[in-house]
Amino acid sequence: MNADGSLGARNGVSCGKIEEKMGIHGNATCVLNYDDATGFLIGEENRGLHAMFTMMNVARLGVGLQGYAQSETAYQNAAAYAKDRLQGRSLTGPKNADGPADPIIVHPDVRRMLMDARSFNEGARAFVFWTALYGDLLNKSPDEKVREKAGDYMGLMTPVLKAYLTDKGYQTATNCQQVYGGHGYIEEWGMSQFVRDSRIAMIYEGANGIQGLDLVGRKLAANGGRAIFAFFNELDQFIAEHDDDKDLKPFIEGLKSAKDQLQEGTQWLMANGMSNFDNAGAASHDYLHLFGLTAFAYMWALMAKASLHAKANGGAADPFYDAKLKTGRYFVERVLPETAAHLAKLKTGSQSLMALAADAF
Ligand SMILES: Cc1cc2nc3c(=O)[nH]c(=O)nc-3n(C[C@H](O)[C@H](O)[C@H](O)COP(=O)(O)OP(=O)(O)OC[C@H]3O[C@@H](n4cnc5c(N)ncnc54)[C@H](O)[C@@H]3O)c2cc1C
Structure with a gap:
């Protein structure tokens, strides 16, 4: 478009091809060719990535x-x-x-x-x-x-x-x-x-590998670790508040164990990730999954607490709360133990992961 709003010459942007993809066929993905195309600055110069x-x-x-x-x-x-x-x-x-x-x-x-x-x-x-x-x-x-x-x-x-x-x-x-x-x-x-x-x-x-790097490389260290320490504090507080609640016991025990392991993994990263960045990269996938499992353990403890409260306050006959508690017990007993494998793997660092020379692949 010209400065006065009239129709200008065509810009050199064209669709080269519609990609044939493995899935999401309802969403067209294409190759865009830029042949001597004119670009337009959006926002401030050198602040594009931001x-x-x-x-x-x-x-x-x-x-x-x-x-x-x-x-x-x-x-x-x-x-x-x-x-x-x-x-x-x-x-x-x-x-x-x-x-x-x-x-x-x-x-x-x-x-x-x-x-x-x-x-x-x-x-x-x-x-x-x-x-x-x-x-x-x-x-x-x-x-x-x-x-x-x-x-x-x-x-x-x-x-x-x-x-x-x-x-x-x-x-x-x-x-x-x-x-x-x-x-x-x-x-x-x-x-x-x-x-x-x-x-x-x-x-x-x-890609999810990059999310792991973002987590261990940027997000953990941001503002001196303020975010992760706040999360640990929140979990500690919740665990302390419900430590003697016998109905909630399996959920609290599961959460405590996951949180302790996440804390151990975080400390391991602090001690070993900075001295050798490959250790941080090697740990990132397992650390992220350990984090996800811990966050889910917290969600399940919150849902169990809400369900127990609802059952005690007029919802006893509602099968929704029973199903919630049974599904949560399954998570704690049969999914949450994966934390131990993730912690063990991340603590091996990068040695065996990087031992094979690239030309041996
Ligand atoms: C269907 C589809 C739609 C898309 N739509 C858009 C869109 O609308 N806009 C847009 O901008 N982009 C779009 N993309 C691009 C998409 O965001 C990228 O393909 C994706 O972020 C991965 O980047 P890449 O393909 O360059 O992979 P690469 O960066 O080549 O990564 C390849 C592998 O190496 C790993 N890797 C790379 N670098 C590192 C590193 N430093 N450390 C550890 N591991 C690493 C990755 O985790 C990955 O497993 C689309 C892609 C697809 C398939």
Whole structure:
């Protein structure tokens, strides 16, 4: 466009090709060619990356939400299929004695896939809302201290939310595909689409490996570690407040164990990451997952507390709260122990990871 608003010569920007992608076919991705194109400065000179990150941080939260959303849809389909598909008999005697076989939801290994999915989805949903609350506080709180804490948390949680929710969201989508057996691999059933669509979320808006580096390289150290120390303080306070609550005990014990391990991993990074940056890079994936698991342990403790409160105050007959507590117990007993493996791996540092010469690959 000319300065006076009239139509100018065409700029040298053209679409070279529409990419053929593994998934997200409803969203066109193209190659853009810039042939002697004229560029226009947006914002201040040399502040482009800074401006881009305003968009990028929002986008990373949105992509984390995609990871959870794909997983939730995959789970809803898998749960319905598991109640419908008849195959084999329950190990503890027929549950559908008049039928030719039992529905596959009676099999413990099918339950494992469904419970992994369900406990992830509900934890992820809580984590998204919890983080969104800090987004609101950051923008709307009249209290400067509250805004500061909210800003610190948003910075710290963004790479965790993006990478943990998309790594696990993809894993859950493939597990839900597995619930379908052979039908999971047949396009007609639609499960392969969730797997294809969820795969991109681990890659775009910064590959998940980069989220791990952002967490250990930038976010932990920002403002002298103010954000991570505030998070540890919040967890310590919650644990101390509920330490003698016998109904909440398994959730508090799980949270305490995860928090202690995250703290140990953080201390290990402080002691070993600065002297050899490869140690920080080697630990970053496991540290991020240890962080995600700890955040989920906190979410489950909060949800268990709310459910127990609701049950004691008129909600005893509502199956919602019982299901919440049972799903939370599953998370604590069968998912949360993964923290120990992540801590053990991250503490090995970069030695065995980097030992092989590049030309040996
Ligand atoms: C469908 C689709 C849509 C997209 N849409 C957009 C868009 O709208 N706008 C846009 O700007 N971009 C877009 N992208 C680009 C996307 O953001 C990048 O592909 C993504 O951030 C990864 O960058 P890369 O492809 O350059 O991978 P690379 O940087 O080459 O990374 C390759 C691998 O190496 C790892 N790696 C790279 N550097 C390091 C490091 N320093 N330390 C450790 N590991 C490292 C990565 O984690 C990754 O596993 C899109 C991509 C796709 C596939």
